Amino acid sequence: MSRGIVLFHTTTSALRGEKALKKAGFLVKLIPTPRELSSDCGFVIEFHDLPLNQLQAALNEAGLEFEIHFLP
Amino acid sequence: MIYLDHAATSWPKPPEVSAAMHDFLERAGGNPGRSGHKLSIEAARVIFDTRDALADFFGVQDPTRVIFTLNATHALNLAIQGLLQPGQRVITGGMEHNAVMRPLRALQQRGVQVEVIPAESDGSLSPQKFAAALQTPARLVILNHASNVSGTIAPAEEIARLAHAAGAWVLVDAAQTAGSLPIHLPTMGADLLAFTGHKGLQGPPGTGGLVLADTFDTAQLSPLVRGGTGSRSEFETQPEDLPDRYESGTPNGVGIAGLKAGLDWVQQHGLQAIRAQEDELKQTLQQGLTRLAGVQVYGPTHPDQSVAIVSFTIQGKHVSEIGRRLDEEFDILCRVGLHCAPAAHRSLGTFPNGTVRLAIGPTTSPQDIASTLRAVERIINP
Numbered sequence: 001m002s003r004g005i006v007l008f009h010t011t012t013s014a015l016r017g018e019k020a021l022k023k024a025g026f027l028v029k030l031i032p033t034p035r036e037l038s039s040d041c042g043f044v045i046e047f048h049d050l051p052l053n054q055l056q057a058a059l060n061e062a063g064l065e066f067e068i069h070f071l072p
Numbered sequence: 073m074i075y076l077d078h079a080a081t082s083w084p085k086p087p088e089v090s091a092a093m094h095d096f097l098e099r100a101g102g103n104p105g106r107s108g109h110k111l112s113i114e115a116a117r118v119i120f121d122t123r124d125a126l127a128d129f130f131g132v133q134d135p136t137r138v139i140f141t142l143n144a145t146h147a148l149n150l151a152i153q154g155l156l157q158p159g160q161r162v163i164t165g166g167m168e169h170n171a172v173m174r175p176l177r178a179l180q181q182r183g184v185q186v187e188v189i190p191a192e193s194d195g196s197l198s199p200q201k202f203a204a205a206l207q208t209p210a211r212l213v214i215l216n217h218a219s220n221v222s223g224t225i226a227p228a229e230e231i232a233r234l235a236h237a238a239g240a241w242v243l244v245d246a247a248q249t250a251g252s253l254p255i256h257l258p259t260m261g262a263d264l265l266a267f268t269g270h271k272g273l274q275g276p277p278g279t280g281g282l283v284l285a286d287t288f289d290t291a292q293l294s295p296l297v298r299g300g301t302g303s304r305s306e307f308e309t310q311p312e313d314l315p316d317r318y319e320s321g322t323p324n325g326v327g328i329a330g331l332k333a334g335l336d337w338v339q340q341h342g343l344q345a346i347r348a349q350e351d352e353l354k355q356t357l358q359q360g361l362t363r364l365a366g367v368q369v370y371g372p373t374h375p376d377q378s379v380a381i382v383s384f385t386i387q388g389k390h391v392s393e394i395g396r397r398l399d400e401e402f403d404i405l406c407r408v409g410l411h412c413a414p415a416a417h418r419s420l421g422t423f424p425n426g427t428v429r430l431a432i433g434p435t436t437s438p439q440d441i442a443s444t445l446r447a448v449e450r451i452i453n454p
C-alpha cells in the first residue's frame with residue numbers, strides 16, 4: 001500500500017489543501033511532518049492509495065503550491 | 073445598568089464567545105503552525121476556520137487575504153505604513169479616527185502629502201469634492217465607512233469608483249461597520265479593508281484584521297512586522313506567502329476562536345435583523361432627544377444614513393458632567409468627549425468640547441432607550 005504525503009510551505013496552505021481534498025471526496029488526514037521529510041510547516045497531509053492525477057488536480061484548482069512524496 | 077457604549081466595544085458578548093475561548097485554551101492550546109502535534113493542528117484549524125468564515129463574510133475568494141491583526145488600529149497602520157512612500161499623495165475625509173490621522177500625520181513629516189476633504193456638518197462626505205481632489209494624482213484614498221461620532225455612513229462605493237478611475241487605491245476603515253452593515257469588498261470597491269473584532273462582530277478585544285481584495289497586488293504592501301512565521305525558516309528574509317508575509321509571531325488564537333463565535337452569532341441572528349432592531353431604537357432615541365429643549369443632536373436626519381450611534385450636546389452643560397450624571401445617578405454607561413476623532417468633531421462643529429455619544433447594540437432594549445430619555449430629561453429639568 002502506498003503512503004503519500006503532501007507537503008506545503010505554510011500552515012494555511014496545508015489546511016486549505018486538506019479542505020480542497022475533502023471537498024473532492026478524498027480521505028486524507030493531517031499528521032505531523034514525518035522525520036524523513038524536511039518541511040518547516042509542522043504538519044502535512046497524509047493519503048493512502050489515491051489517484052495521483054486527481055489529487056494534484058484538486059490541489060491545483062485550489063491554487064496551492066505543494067510537493068508530493070511517497071514513503072515506504 | 074444600561075450599556076450604551078457599543079461603539080467603543082460591544083458588551084456583553086454572546087455567551088458562545090467566552091465558551092469558544094475557554095474551549096480553545098482547554099482543548100486547542102498548541103502553537104498553530106509551529107509544531108505538528110495534535111494541539112498545534114487543532115489551534116491552526118480554529119484560526120483557519122475563522123479566516124475562511126471572514127473571507128466569505130467580506131466577499132473575498134482567497135481566505136489567505138484575511139490578515140489577522142490585534143485591532144483595527146493595527147490593520148490601518150499596516151495598510152497606511154505599508155503602502156505610502158515619501159512624495160506620494162493620500163486623500164482622506166474629514167470624519168477619520170486618530171487610528172488613521174496619527175499614522176498619516178507621522179508620514180506627512182516624512183514627505184507624504186496628506187489631503188483631508190472636509191465633511192459637511194452632519195458628517196457626510198461629498199463625492200464631488202473627492203472627484204475634484206482626485207484631479208491631482210494620488211496613491212491612496214482612505215475612508216471611514218461610518219463615523220464613530222455621528223454614525224454617518226460614507227458613500228464608499230461612489231468614492232471608490234472615483235478613486236479607481238483616477239488610479240488610486242481605496243482603504244476602508246470598517247471599525248464601526250463590520251458586523252453592522254453588509255460589506256462585500258468587490259461591490260464596495262475597497263482594495264483593503266480594516267476591521268476590528270470587538271465591536272459589531274461581537275468578538276473579544278485583541279482581534280481584528282486587514283482584508284485584501286482578490287485583485288490587490290500584495291507586492292505593493294510591505295509588512296509592518298517581520299519575524300517567525302513557521303514557514304520557509306531556512307531563509308532570513310520575510311516569506312511572500314499569504315498570510316505569513318503579514319503575520320509574524322504567535323497569533324492571538326484564543327481571541328480568534330472567540331471572534332469566530334461572535335461572527336457565527338451575528339450570522340445566526342442576521343445582520344439585517346440586528347440592524348433593523350438597532351435602527352428603530354436609534355430613531356426613537358434621536359426623536360426623543362430632539363424634542364428636549366436645549367438638546368442638539370448631530371448627524372444625518374435620515375435613518376438610512378447612519379449606524380446606531382447618537383451624539384448630542386445640551387446647551388449650557390459640559391459633556392463630562394452629563395456623562396458623569398448618567399453614570400452615577402442613572403447607571404447609564406456611554407462615552408463623552410472627542411472619541412479619538414478630533415477631525416470628526418471639527419467637521420460637526422463640536423470641537424474641542426465633544427459630544428455625549430450613545431451607541432446602541434444588539435442587547436439594547438426599548439426600555440433602555442425610554443429610561444435614557446427620561447434620564448436626559450431629568451438632567452435638563454432636575
Ligand SMILES: Cc1ncc(COP(=O)(O)O)c(C=O)c1O
Nearest residue numbers: 143144145169171220245247268
Ligand atoms: C472609526 C474607527 N476607526 C478605528 C478604530 C480603532 O479600533 P480599535 O480600537 O479596534 O483599534 C475605532 C474604534 O475605536 C473607530 O471607531
